[in-house]
Amino acid sequence: MSLFSRKVEQVPCTVEVSHRFEALHAHVRFNDGSVVHPGDEVLVQGPPVLAAWGEVISEDRTATITRATALERLWTRLTGDFEFMELCEFSFSEEMSV
Amino acid sequence: MNMHATTHEELAAEIGEQFDTDAMAQESTLLNPRFYTTDFDELDRIDVTPVRAEWDKLIGQMKSDPNKGHFKKNEDWDTVDWDNMDPKLKREFIDFLVSSCTAEFSGCVLYKEMKRRGNNPDICELFNYMARDEARHAGFINDALREAGVAVNLGFLTKAKKYTYFRPKFIYYATYLSEKIGYARYITIYRHLEQHPEKRFHPIFKWFKEWCNDEFSHGEAFALLMRTDPKLTESFVNKLWIRFFLTAVFSTMYVRDHARPAFHEALGVDIDWYDQEVFRKTGEIAKQVFPMELDIDHPRWMPNLKRMERAFRKMEAAEKQGGIGGKLAKLGAMSSAALAFAAIYTIPVKKSTPPASVRLEPAY
Numbered sequence: 001m002s003l004f005s006r007k008v009e010q011v012p013c014t015v016e017v018s019h020r021f022e023a024l025h026a027h028v029r030f031n032d033g034s035v036v037h038p039g040d041e042v043l044v045q046g047p048p049v050l051a052a053w054g055e056v057i058s059e060d061r062t063a064t065i066t067r068a069t070a071l072e073r074l075w076t077r078l079t080g081d082f083e084f085m086e087l088c089e090f091s092f093s094e095e096m097s098v
Numbered sequence: 099m100n101m102h103a104t105t106h107e108e109l110a111a112e113i114g115e116q117f118d119t120d121a122m123a124q125e126s127t128l129l130n131p132r133f134y135t136t137d138f139d140e141l142d143r144i145d146v147t148p149v150r151a152e153w154d155k156l157i158g159q160m161k162s163d164p165n166k167g168h169f170k171k172n173e174d175w176d177t178v179d180w181d182n183m184d185p186k187l188k189r190e191f192i193d194f195l196v197s198s199c200t201a202e203f204s205g206c207v208l209y210k211e212m213k214r215r216g217n218n219p220d221i222c223e224l225f226n227y228m229a230r231d232e233a234r235h236a237g238f239i240n241d242a243l244r245e246a247g248v249a250v251n252l253g254f255l256t257k258a259k260k261y262t263y264f265r266p267k268f269i270y271y272a273t274y275l276s277e278k279i280g281y282a283r284y285i286t287i288y289r290h291l292e293q294h295p296e297k298r299f300h301p302i303f304k305w306f307k308e309w310c311n312d313e314f315s316h317g318e319a320f321a322l323l324m325r326t327d328p329k330l331t332e333s334f335v336n337k338l339w340i341r342f343f344l345t346a347v348f349s350t351m352y353v354r355d356h357a358r359p360a361f362h363e364a365l366g367v368d369i370d371w372y373d374q375e376v377f378r379k380t381g382e383i384a385k386q387v388f389p390m391e392l393d394i395d396h397p398r399w400m401p402n403l404k405r406m407e408r409a410f411r412k413m414e415a416a417e418k419q420g421g422i423g424g425k426l427a428k429l430g431a432m433s434s435a436a437l438a439f440a441a442i443y444t445i446p447v448k449k450s451t452p453p454a455s456v457r458l459e460p461a462y
Contacts, residue, residue: 023230023236025203035215036133036135039261039263041261050252076262077263088275089198091201091355098190
């Protein structure tokens with residue numbers, strides 16, 4: 001991990017999207033066991049994975065992980081907590097009028 | 099968990115026609131969850147031994163999956179007259195469905211990640227069941243959205259996602275409160291509609307009871323997790339954090355509920371009454387693990403909530419106004435919101451001692 005420059009990794013991944021009544025979910029799993037750390041950015045390559053209604057799609061793709069620099073990682077660890085309201089759920093969006 | 103649903107305009111520009119796989123869909127909304135990491139080693143170090151008996155019981159209950167058959171549409175799901183719904187109510191109700199769906203969805207993403215990254219079998223099992231429940235709820239709400247002609251787009255996976263970071267304790271406090279407040283919100287509406295069935299403008303409210311029981315047991319799991327380490331709720335600094343979380347969550351809920359007047363009017367719910375009721379229930383429940391309760395009957399409580407709500411309205415107006423005048427007005431509104439928050443935060447709390455046994459059952 002470098003202090004200033006970002007490292008970019010190409011990683012094989014499996015994308016699973018379920019668009020069913022029983023379950024609506026979407027997950028990315030890195031097949032080589034890569035893990036993401038605070039401040040890293042992940043981009044799944046290719047066109048959007050679009051599951052039609054009732055469908056579960058599981059696809060092998062490539063993900064680009066842009067590693068955060070040491071400074072960014074530190075910064076994200078120090079400041080991430082301030083965004084804690086993201087974790088809370090209020091039934092409505094934050095827009096004051098819809 | 100709160101997430102930002104992208105506005106419909108942004109979406110239309112972004113995905114255009116390519117997603118619409120459902121002929122009924124008149125609009126689509128992109129789920130845009132946030133992605134988090136946490137200290138997974140710390141999660142692995144959790145030892146549930148001190149609460150083992152209660153833990154096993156709760157996990158056993160989750161494993162038996164009592165609500166498995168509940169989230170199905172049956173004859174109770176009556177037809178909704180979307181076309182004749184008051185447009186303002188429809189907008190607010192769809193905002194409710196989309197926000198709830200994205201919240202469940204992002205809970206699912208977070209829990210699944212915790213399950214996948216963890217090596218502690220107790221923790222992995224718990225997060226696995228919770229991810230299952232959240233995906234199920236999300237699917238159920240999504241179906242209601244489809245009926246309303248709103249298609250949910252999961253195309254976010256192929257967009258760049260930045261991972262932010264929360265310490266585990268922040269996840270415990272925030273998700274514990276979210277789950278318990280969710281329970282209190284749903285059960286209060288459910289009980290209200292039992293008394294006033296004519297106000298039930300959509301069948302989804304009939305499912306609120308079992309739904310909120312899931313929320314309740316997720317909250318129980320976080321309560322047990324917090325009990326494994328007494329420092330989390332007993333140290334001086336952590337008590338200040340808990341107080342801060344309670345204040346922030348309650349006041350945000352107050353502001354957001356008041357921004358949805360048509361929704362509450364249609365249900366026949368007075369928002370001030372409803373919010374106080376939800377705060378009361380949540381506060382009472384949270385005493386199972388937090389050593390305090392906010393004094394929501396204190397003379398400074400309600401006036402400052404109202405002040406904060408006015409400040410948020412002014413902020414919105416100032417943003418629309420734009421220019422230097424708008425910026426100044428926004429700054430003024432922000433400081434007035436901050437003062438209101440401080441006035442609430444400094445209300446002396448009602449101290450309490452959590453009971454020896456942490457577990458609760460849904461009682462409202």
